[in-house]
């Protein structure tokens with residue numbers, strides 16, 4: 001039977017996992033109020049926290065709704081046993097897939113020897129993949145990577161992962177050292193497509209880096225042969241980034257989505273998640289229209305939901 005990745009029409013679009021951004025509320029708003037991508041992912045979630053006293057605080061990251069499907073849980077961490085148990089939990093919760101983060105370049109994470117540092121620890125990378133497979137009970141597994149640490153080693157690293165016969169491989173076309181400072185190298189992503197055709201033709205290849213529109217994603221599909229394209233920061237510049245055709249949206253439409261986002265944020269977390277985290281979305285919705293700057297300044301000075309709701313009413 002085909003897995004869900006294989007059933008998607010190409011090129012398919014994926015909303016990138018973004019810590020502090022793609023939580024339950026934002027995904028719900030994208031799924032119900034904005035043009036919906038074909039696949040969504042949770043923020044990266046630590047398997048050690050899931051399997052410890054931190055569980056209560058962490059499990060909120062795995063809240064999702066039916067409207068967000070297909071929805072993938074992204075995990076990271078150190079201990080293969082915790083990956084195994086987390087994969088079992090994710091399967092039980094009803095997710096459509098599991099993504100293993102092998103791309104995070106954040107220094108503290110890298111120093112722990114996990115995520116992007118796994119490029120240099122193939123035995124542990126393999127053990128993690130095998131553990132997730134064992135716990136996933138047939139649920140499709142994807143891995144998100146960068147193309148190297150200092151040196152570009154795309155084919156070596158991607159080739160090793162393709163040999164593990166995973167269902168999808170997501171390539172962010174930058175090295176760890178490059179962080180987000182240079183343009184993503186799509187030629188390197190294109191090399192993985194060719195490698196896939198030889199090593200693991202069933203694996204879906206998803207390219208990631210600097211894509212800012214539906215049309216751009218189609219172009220990447222045509223030029224580099226990727227099956228899908230993942231978009232992250234593009235949604236900050238344009239909440240309608242997953243819409244076909246570059247349509248204009250009115251300030252009222254922007255404000256309407258923001259109000260819904262704010263209300264759902266309050267309803268979901270109340271005081272359980274810091275109100276100020278919501279502020280990072282103000283620039284996304286209140287931008288590029290007459291009076292936007294003044295409105296944004298007012299919103300940024302608020303200290304709670306009520307103050308913001310009053311300004312927007």
Ligand SMILES: Cc1cc2nc3c(=O)[nH]c(=O)nc-3n(C[C@H](O)[C@H](O)[C@H](O)COP(=O)(O)O)c2cc1C
Nearest residue numbers: 016017018019043044144172209210211231232233
């Ligand atoms: C605020 C922020 C948080 C991110 N958090 C994650 C994460 O939790 N997991 C992950 O795999 N990548 C994370 N990333 C990387 C993105 O998923 C993506 O690979 C990167 O932004 C490049 O794509 P883009 O050019 O379309 O933004 C994050 C990026 C940003 C900007």
